[in-house]
Amino acid sequence: MIDLPHSDGGHLSLTVKVWRQDDADSPGAFQTYKIDDINPEMSFLEMLDCLNEQLIQEDKEPIAFDHDCREGICGTCGVMINGMAHGPLPNTTTCQLRMRQFKNGDTLVLEPWRAKGFPIVRDLVCDRSAFDRIQQAGGYISVGVGSAPDANSVAVPKKIADAAMNSAACIGCGACVASCKNAAAHLFTAAKVSHLSLLPQGSAERKDRARKMVAQMDEEGFGACSNTNECQAACPANIKVTDIARLNREYAYASLGTSD
Amino acid sequence: MGALRRLLMSSIGKKYVMGLSGLLLIGFVATHLAGNLLIFSGSEAYNTYAAKLHDLGALLYLAEAGLLALFVVHVLYAYWLVAENRASRGDEGYEIGYRSKQRTTYLNLAPRSWMAISGTIVLGFLIWHLIDMRFGLRDNVDPTFERYVDEGLQSEDGRPLFLRYERAIQILQTPVSFVLYAVGSILLGFHLSHGASSWFRSVGLETHGLGGPLKKLGVILAVVIGLGFASIPIYVWVAGVEVGDLSAAEARERARHVSEQALNQPVEAMTAEDVAPAGSPDSDAGD
Numbered sequence: 001m002i003d004l005p006h007s008d009g010g011h012l013s014l015t016v017k018v019w020r021q022d023d024a025d026s027p028g029a030f031q032t033y034k035i036d037d038i039n040p041e042m043s044f045l046e047m048l049d050c051l052n053e054q055l056i057q058e059d060k061e062p063i064a065f066d067h068d069c070r071e072g073i074c075g076t077c078g079v080m081i082n083g084m085a086h087g088p089l090p091n092t093t094t095c096q097l098r099m100r101q102f103k104n105g106d107t108l109v110l111e112p113w114r115a116k117g118f119p120i121v122r123d124l125v126c127d128r129s130a131f132d133r134i135q136q137a138g139g140y141i142s143v144g145v146g147s148a149p150d151a152n153s154v155a156v157p158k159k160i161a162d163a164a165m166n167s168a169a170c171i172g173c174g175a176c177v178a179s180c181k182n183a184a185a186h187l188f189t190a191a192k193v194s195h196l197s198l199l200p201q202g203s204a205e206r207k208d209r210a211r212k213m214v215a216q217m218d219e220e221g222f223g224a225c226s227n228t229n230e231c232q233a234a235c236p237a238n239i240k241v242t243d244i245a246r247l248n249r250e251y252a253y254a255s256l257g258t259s260d
Numbered sequence: 261m262g263a264l265r266r267l268l269m270s271s272i273g274k275k276y277v278m279g280l281s282g283l284l285l286i287g288f289v290a291t292h293l294a295g296n297l298l299i300f301s302g303s304e305a306y307n308t309y310a311a312k313l314h315d316l317g318a319l320l321y322l323a324e325a326g327l328l329a330l331f332v333v334h335v336l337y338a339y340w341l342v343a344e345n346r347a348s349r350g351d352e353g354y355e356i357g358y359r360s361k362q363r364t365t366y367l368n369l370a371p372r373s374w375m376a377i378s379g380t381i382v383l384g385f386l387i388w389h390l391i392d393m394r395f396g397l398r399d400n401v402d403p404t405f406e407r408y409v410d411e412g413l414q415s416e417d418g419r420p421l422f423l424r425y426e427r428a429i430q431i432l433q434t435p436v437s438f439v440l441y442a443v444g445s446i447l448l449g450f451h452l453s454h455g456a457s458s459w460f461r462s463v464g465l466e467t468h469g470l471g472g473p474l475k476k477l478g479v480i481l482a483v484v485i486g487l488g489f490a491s492i493p494i495y496v497w498v499a500g501v502e503v504g505d506l507s508a509a510e511a512r513e514r515a516r517h518v519s520e521q522a523l524n525q526p527v528e529a530m531t532a533e534d535v536a537p538a539g540s541p542d543s544d545a546g547d
Contacts, residue, residue, distance in 0.1 A: 226345070
């Protein structure tokens, strides 16, 4: 898909240009660091760990960056690497990116997600609680659906189940917002709306859900969708822009009729 | 009313407005192109079409008012969205710019990435085009029709009879027109190559598997419209189409012919000698 450089297996010496910012109110700036002896099998976050150890030994403040599971499922990590959310590989989180994707002597420019809805907390860490608030606005099922039904007693066609599952794969990392020129959160919101509204349990509240989640999304200061598909290209969970079409459809349906 | 207002103020609702107004404008642009291509058939076909169109009278003004409203809505919503989207991105841009991870994007030059810029250029061209062709305000072009109007070339209700073909050719013959009309047309094509399919998703009609074919159809439509319009100034320039310097008598004769044929309407203020004697070519045309 993308022409990727590969290291020759030898250890790497890199120049890393990192955005450093004390807090949301302080001005930030780039700092440039040199790091040697990077094993190409390391993950990107392990490289940052090494760089931080080096900074601590030099009695400097380590770089703050978000991370948790380090296996691509939690959605916590996320760095803009050379202008690309989660780096150059498709369908990959930052923690899944290996240093073999880079060449000896490369310069890496690392920045936090930049969006009005994601204020910077420190260095590469931004506050993504806007996503939580969008989720809380309607990304749930509150009607009583009883205890776990017998297997196959609620019929869901395979195609629908697959589509809902694909949308449920969203890990809420924010790469869609980071890579959108409008900092729009439509792919995230669309994935959540699609996941729930496709299923019988979620369809009871689909109108309220679409209306409330979109209202919250707008409230948080995210932009509008220009259909450029950059979010889809940056998404580590392979969420498709057809979900955005579904969100637009759900929203029209929710707006034109009466509420649930 | 509250629900409608909420809908039209939301980020998704604004895109419904953009998509639907854009769709209607595509309908206009396609119709406009179909009419304009008659220029290839020459003076008589084009002038007849123009005369019939302008004979719609109040209906035409109504259509023009509707079009104006569509353009105003489309443009105002576009700039409103651009302003909001810029604000959403925040003050701090990415150091080395955003790099697309899409295979199809070359240097971020894909039409979808600069709709506001292509739209603004098309808007500028549109204003120029209206000044030229709708209002006839460009004075470096010989306003043929006005000279003839002064000489009494009017229809019965006093409207001037324009020789639209001759006038269009004269306007397009100037080098500045050639460049502006060709560039404006191609930029319109660029704008539509995203817009013609993007609206499907904006209004929620795109479904799985439909995106690719819709995109292709949109690009084909955009190429047809862009090159279709651009072909007119290129044709006038490359083929060296001339209308010659019509004398008042020739112009009057031509206008009378069109008027009689298209509208079955005699031209007022003709001198006695001008009224065609029996056996003139025009008496056949009216049959």
